Amino acid sequence: MISLLKRMLPWLMTTALSIVLILSTRDGAxxxxxxQVTDLVAxxxxxxxVGVKVFALWSENSRLRRELTEHKVDESxxxxxxxxxxxxxxxxxxxxxxxxxxxxxxxxxxxxNEGVRGIILKRGYTDGIATGQAVITPDGLVxxxxxxxxxxxxxxxxxxxxxxxxxxxxKGSETGIIHAAxxxxxxxxxxxxxxxxxxxxxxxTSGEGGVFPPGLMIGSCVKVSPSPEGWLLYVDVKPSVDxxxxxxxxxxxxTFVNE
Numbered sequence: 001m002i003s004l005l006k007r008m009l010p011w012l013m014t015t016a017l018s019i020v021l022i023l024s025t026r027d028g029a030x031x032x033x034x035x036q037v038t039d040l041v042a043x044x045x046x047x048x049x050v051g052v053k054v055f056a057l058w059s060e061n062s063r064l065r066r067e068l069t070e071h072k073v074d075e076s077x078x079x080x081x082x083x084x085x086x087x088x089x090x091x092x093x094x095x096x097x098x099x100x101x102x103x104x105x106x107x108x109x110x111x112x113n114e115g116v117r118g119i120i121l122k123r124g125y126t127d128g129i130a131t132g133q134a135v136i137t138p139d140g141l142v143x144x145x146x147x148x149x150x151x152x153x154x155x156x157x158x159x160x161x162x163x164x165x166x167x168x169x170x171k172g173s174e175t176g177i178i179h180a181a182x183x184x185x186x187x188x189x190x191x192x193x194x195x196x197x198x199x200x201x202x203x204x205t206s207g208e209g210g211v212f213p214p215g216l217m218i219g220s221c222v223k224v225s226p227s228p229e230g231w232l233l234y235v236d237v238k239p240s241v242d243x244x245x246x247x248x249x250x251x252x253x254x255t256f257v258n259e
Contacts, residue, residue, distance in 0.1 A: 041103055100213065102250040103127060108152075116146055117160040119246060124151040132211055134252040140217030140240035141165075141205060142249050158186060158218070166208035167218055172196045175206045178218060183224070183238060186219055188235040195233055197224045203237045213252065257258070 007125050021074040105123040108194045125148045135142040143163065146156035156163050159180045167178040167188055174197070176190030190205055207214030223236035 005228055017136055025136070100250075101253045103253055104136075105128075105129070105153075107246045107247055107249060110156055114155065116156045116162065118143065118146055118154050118156045119243070119249075121153045121155060121249065123149070123251065123252070124149045126150055126155055129153045129251055130254045134212045135218070136216060136243055136252065137246070137249055137251050139242075140219070141212065142241055142243070142246070144211060146253065147174055155249070158239060158241075159184065159243065165218070166206045167203050168206040169195065169221070170202040170204050171198075176235075177207065178203065178237065184239070185222065186237040188237055189227070189232070191233040191235055193226060193231050193233055196219060197233055197235050199224070203235070222239060 024099060026075045037061050043233070067194050074211040088237045095100070103123065103243040105121040105127075109120040109123045110117040111120060113157045119142075121129070121135075129145060129148050131145055131148055141158060143155045143157040144152050147154040158165070158178075161180045164179050166175065168175040169188070169191070172195050178186050178188045178190045181187040186203075191197065199221055203218045203219065203221060205212040205214055217240045219237040219239040221235050222238045223234075225234050225236075
């Protein structure tokens with residue numbers, strides 16, 4: 001109805017102006033010619049017609065902008081849904097192919113006053129979680145369970161300087177202890193100078209110590225340098241797990257005994 005009125009408005013205004021001009025000639029003072037009437041009608045109706053068209057174009061533009069915005073929002077939402085499905089599918093596939101006794105746990109926060117750098121899980125001892133258990137993702141090692149409550153637990157992250165893990169270079173099998181280092185990295189120490197360590201080499205858990213199963217990915221080598229003593233190597237490692245993006249992790253429910 002509104003769109004019909006918009007289309008009829010120029011015609012109605014033109015008709016009204018014509019009637020006014022005709023009636024104004026009844027006193028006989030002057031009778032405008034047909035051409036003059038036509039000119040007056042054309043000139044008088046032009047601004048009205050242009051205004052109506054501008055308004056119609058503005059309305060159409062607003063509608064198109066709104067639809068475009070809605071389309072972008074829907075497209076963005078669809079992209080996020082696809083990414084989330086891919087992530088969850090990856091977690092499910094990892095759980096199926098893993099030969100470890102693991103249970104999934106949701107990350108609900110980060111510790112603030114527990115004395116450790118860690119994350120909080122929505123799983124506790126009622127779910128079989130116990131202190132010392134290893135925490136992993138499909139990308140690698142996250143840390144170990146530090147404290148357990150009934151329905152929650154705290155995980156000490158690899159980046160905590162108080163946590164040391166027995167690790168090794170996957171190629172040469174040289175072992176050492178890996179600790180947190182500056183710039184968000186880890187440092188494998190105790191590796192002999194003769195070790196064949198190269199950039200990009202993987203560093204994994206060695207299994208020594210009875211806490212972490214062997215072969216869990218820790219990260220990749222980004223720098224190799226001699227220690228101050230000169231007879232050992234410092235192997236700087238970039239962690240394979242991005243702690244800032246953790247949403248779910250897996251807890252290995254039984255401790256590992258290295259035989």
